[in-house]
Amino acid sequence: MDPTNLERFETYRPLMFSIAYRMLGSITEAEDIVQEAYLRYQAISPERIVSHKAFLSTVVTRLCLNHLELAKVQREAYIGPWLPEPVLTEIDERLTPGHQAELHESLSMAFLVLLEQLTPTERAVFLLREVFDYDYQEIAAMVGKEEAACRQLLSRAKKHIAEHRPRFKPTPEAHRQILNHFIQAVGSGELEGLLQLLSDDVALWTDGGGKVRGAATRSVRGRDAVAHFLLASTRLASEGFWFDIAEVNGDPSLLIHWDGQARAILTIEIDRGRVREIRVVGNPDKLQSVNRALRDAEEETP
Numbered sequence: 460m461d462p463t464n465l466e467r468f469e470t471y472r473p474l475m476f477s478i479a480y481r482m483l484g485s486i487t488e489a490e491d492i493v494q495e496a497y498l499r500y501q502a503i504s505p506e507r508i509v510s511h512k513a514f515l516s517t518v519v520t521r522l523c524l525n526h527l528e529l530a531k532v533q534r535e536a537y538i539g540p541w542l543p544e545p546v547l548t549e550i551d552e553r554l555t556p557g558h559q560a561e562l563h564e565s566l567s568m569a570f571l572v573l574l575e576q577l578t579p580t581e582r583a584v585f586l587l588r589e590v591f592d593y594d595y596q597e598i599a600a601m602v603g604k605e606e607a608a609c610r611q612l613l614s615r616a617k618k619h620i621a622e623h624r625p626r627f628k629p630t631p632e633a634h635r636q637i638l639n640h641f642i643q644a645v646g647s648g649e650l651e652g653l654l655q656l657l658s659d660d661v662a663l664w665t666d667g668g669g670k671v672r673g674a675a676t677r678s679v680r681g682r683d684a685v686a687h688f689l690l691a692s693t694r695l696a697s698e699g700f701w702f703d704i705a706e707v708n709g710d711p712s713l714l715i716h717w718d719g720q721a722r723a724i725l726t727i728e729i730d731r732g733r734v735r736e737i738r739v740v741g742n743p744d745k746l747q748s749v750n751r752a753l754r755d756a757e758e759e760t761p
């Protein structure tokens with residue numbers, strides 16, 4: 460590839476990766492999509508490209524749409540709840556090029572789970588318009604739809620997300636404070652204190668991918684059921700585990716370690732000062748990127 464074109468590609472790599480991760484909810488798959496976009500970019504004559512940004516965004520979007528169609532069967536056969544692959548956003552800056560606040564907010568586990576409930580095309584239109592600020596003409600060309608159809612898709616997507624988002628999102632400081640109280644209550648086995656932190660209709664989702672002993676293969680719902688499940692899980696945990704708090708997908712989250720690796724990541728979603736959703740990713744395949752980032756950060760520390 461011509462050095463100038465390679466430089467252009469690298470300029471837009473964070474944007475492409477950022478789109479792909481939000482579309483697919485997977486670091487590994489997003490990396491594969493960007494690599495495929497590189498091969499396609501390499502194969503086309505530069506004179507045929509009017510806008511390199513638009514071309515590369517289109518390639519990535521269409522690759523993601525095709526991938527989601529193929530992944531549908533795999534996700535239906537997945538053992539237990541499927542959750543997005545977590546990313547340490549305080550370390551990995553590929554997902555927030557320019558550190559725009561709206562890009563950071565769109566990384567939360569809660570937001571990515573909501574995107575999963577949209578059709579692939581609704582998801583693409585919503586992200587391209589609301590997160591990445593493309594105009595309707597550009598979006599129509601990217602997804603192969605008329606502008607009017609894209610407006611309708613966006614309207615449906617926005618309605619769904621507005622209906623299912625928490626009405627009162629806490630500040631990062633309040634989020635961290637509630638997480639600390641949650642950790643203290645679970646760690647001490649304090650049932651009453653834990654019950655006070657949970658909303659009546661709280662739900663717990665555990666993604667073990669069929670590879671983690673004790674992971675629930677269905678959601679656990681209701682304050683009493685969730686509290687007892689959490690306390691029982693803590694009592695059954697292996698000795699020697701330890702935890703810390705890190706920024707995962709833009710929110711303070713609990714990293715659980717043992718044997719020198721992160722073995723699970725717990726995130727909470729808060730509404731009206733109470734925990735209404737708890738999501739735990741323990742599938743070791745989905746923690747590979749996190750552990751790689753932790754190792755790299757440790758090696759870079761003087």
